[in-house]
Structure formats: C-alpha cells, structure tokens
Amino acid sequence: MAEEITEKKPVKKTVPKKEKNPYVWPDLPFMELMCMIVVMLVLILWSLGMDAPLGEIATPSRTENPAKAPWYFIGLQEILVYFDPWYAGVVVPSIIIVGLMAIPYLDNNPKGVGEYNFSARKFAWINFLVGYAMWMVAIVVGQFMRGPSWFFFWPWEPWDPNIHHAEVLLKNIPFATGLISLVVYFALFYLLPIIFRTKIYKQLDFTRYFVLMTLMALMYAVPIKMVMRQVFHIRYVLVTPWFNI
C-alpha cells in the first residue's frame, strides 16, 4: 500500500494501473538482510586485510608535510591551490550545499521520475555529472598526485621536491580588466541561453533562470580558474584591497 499524497492539484497522472503491486514481505526484508550480510562481510575482510593508519603522536612543533585532509575533503584542499582560503574553504562549500538543496526547486522539468532517462533530462544529467566528476577528479588529484608542499607529482614519481619543475611566476590581471571580464563572464551565462532561445530559457521563469545561471557560472568558474592558472599563469582575476579572486 503505497499511499499517494495529493494535496496539491493532482499532478497529471495516469491513474495507477489496477494490477496490484507485489507484497514487500518477505522479499524486500530478505534482500535487505542479504545486502547487510554482504556489506558486513566486505567490511570485515577489508578490516582484516588493511589497518587504519596511525601516524606519529601529534606534535604541534613539527609540521606534517603534506598535511592531507581525509579524501572526501581533499577536493576542497585541492582548490585551495586556485583560490584563497575564504573562497575555497568557506564560500565554495557553502555554495555547493545551498546549490544542491536548490536543485529540486530549479528543475521544473517533470520528466524522468523513477527511471534512468537521459534523453528526457539531458541538461540536468550533463551538468550534474560534470559537477560530480569535478569532485571525483579533485579527490583523485589531491589524494594521489600531491606531495610535499602540495607540489604536483605523477603517481609513479617519487616525492622528491628537487625533481619538481621550477615555480612559475604568477601574475594578476589588472583591476579594470579583471572586473570587466568577470562581468562579461557572468553576462554570457545570463544572455547566451536567451540569445540562442534554448529550452532552458523557455522553460524557466525569471527567478529560477537567474539562480540557475548564477550557480552554473560559479560552478564552471572553478575549472576555468584552474586552466587560467595552469596554462596562463594567472594568480588572481580580481584584486581588491579587501579580497582577491
């Protein structure tokens, strides 16, 4: 008995087929039990085969280099290379959390519920997967390719600071150019979908459209900034007396 709540105007829903759904007992609890046993076995084998790491006793006077965060936070640590701490460590995670929470209220495409349906939700799938992939890539890079002083090493290279390529000199973009390029960057996100009359623009009202495009601009700014630094050796796009981006 799966109760439907339809307080709101009943979403246009074909009346559920009359054939009844199968009983939950005992099939589902049985599968859950199997699942639990398998997970428990995996966890026990994992724990028998591999010990949780324990370093030397904490010594505040001796810095650990590199000091790596646990893997699921290492993505944030990785973008610390590209942004100042207030942005990489505080603003980015906050935007991610708020942005994730906003998804159901931004996506007003009713299609695809309860099925893996890429073709009905191309835009949503692609952008979510890009963001998800960025997280994974940042984790892999941070976990396996960063050595002392957070220098980049390929996994097969020894962590020898001497083999490391000399530090390149980084430059900042002048204030006016930086400000204008930021404005243009955001404007592109707001305007391009309108100019090309994309589905996204037609489907969303102003608020949804504006919030969605802002979040997307912020998300794609991260890889763009990475490229700017790695390829064009740019440190800050915008330098102000109070903060730098």
Add this chain to the structure above:
Amino acid sequence: MSEKSEKKSFKQKMMSGQIWKSIWRHDFEDTGVNRGKVLRSNVFLHLHPIRVPKHAMKIRFTWCMGGITFFAFLVECITGILLMFYYHPTVDMAYLDMKYLMFDVPFGQILRNMHRWGAHLMVFSVMLHMLRVFLTASYKPPREFNWVVGVLLLTLTLLMSFTGYLLPWDQLAFWAITVGTNMGAATPFLGVEGPFSIATKFNDVRFVLLGGTTVGANALLRFYVLHVIAVPVVVCVFMAIHFWRIRKDGGISRPL
C-alpha cells in the same frame, strides 16, 4: 487446557501460548493479511510499505545505497560505542589509547579498522546514493524537501567523519584538522583572517570550533563531544525525517 493439547508439538504449544502471542501478533500462514501484519506489527519493519512497485525492489534501481548508508551508520554506532570504552579524549591519553587498542585490547585492532573503514564506506555510499537519486529524478515534486533533508544528511555525514578524524591524536589528525579549521579563520566577516573581518583571534569561527586559537586539549574535547553525541543525534533526527518522508511523499519514486 484440553486433552487435545497433548497431541500438539512443542513448537505448536509455544506458538499458541500467551508469551509468544504477546510478541508476534500474526501467524505464519501465507496470506496477504499476514504478509501485511508482519510489517505493521514490528517496529523495525514498519518503515516498509505493505506493497511496493516491482521496480523499487530491484537493486538495479536503488543500488541499495540508501540502505547501505543507513547500515554503515549502524555499524559505526556499534563499533563506536565499543571504542568509547577504551578511549579518553585527553591529550595525554588519546594516542596511547590507540596503541592500546591496536596491540593490547582483544579484537581492538579490527574494531578500530571497522570503525574507520565503515566511515569511509558510509561517505562513499551516501555519495552514490545522491547520484542515483539525482539520476532517477527522485527529487522532483513531491519529494523536493526530502532531497533537502538528504543534502543535510550528506553534510552531517561529512561532519561526523571530520570530527572523528582528530580523535586518534596523531600527526595526520592534528595537521589535517589544523588545515581544516584554519578555513574557519578565513570566513568572511566572522573569521579573523577573512575579508571584511569583524572578529578577533579570540572570538572568530575558528575559536568556536577549537575552543582556542590552535588545536589543543579543548579542541580534542569539542570534537569528541560533537563526534560521539551531538552530530549523531542530529543525524538520527534527520534520518527519521528522511525515512518518514519517503513514505509520506508517496513511497519510492516511480515512472508516472
């Protein structure tokens, strides 16, 4: 009792006795009513609906990831309580307790391993769970709010891991938490080194997290309390909401 009861097997007698009947309020004949009653009359099973669409039971659909996350949380609770018997959240003792667990406490090493790897498993499965919920569009009306609750659970899961990371009091822990909480000092407005700071070293976000300006005894105690009580209790509350809402939002999502 009538003479008839003499012919009953022990099992039959037991199952028709008052004690048994007081615990299991259904019998075992394979009828629809019973298959419903089994779930309705058991507090652990009553989260389930009586019937569910076929596809919802397929591992292919849910990847079982929500369930595995929940299970990993239970494993963490049990192993965590056992670890608490051996652990003192003090600078003098914490690290030694780790060594004690690893070399002296019977099954201490595997206990610690299971707690650590279980935490990794939980983070991993909650990430995959979010992915599957997204790909199946299960956040669309009427399930929007449960997605929001889910995001909170994801955040809290990460917080549980983060606060636990300091407790072994080794170099890894100390410096990872130092790096992590230095972010607090960089918070705009509320961190001492952040843009537009209105705070001092002694009242900013980092100070609140650490109970001091650097990672020390107060930080260890704070993280311990957050890790073993404060965050898990909040997680339990949100999990209760999460599970309850799955049902109230019409059960697991299905094609319209």
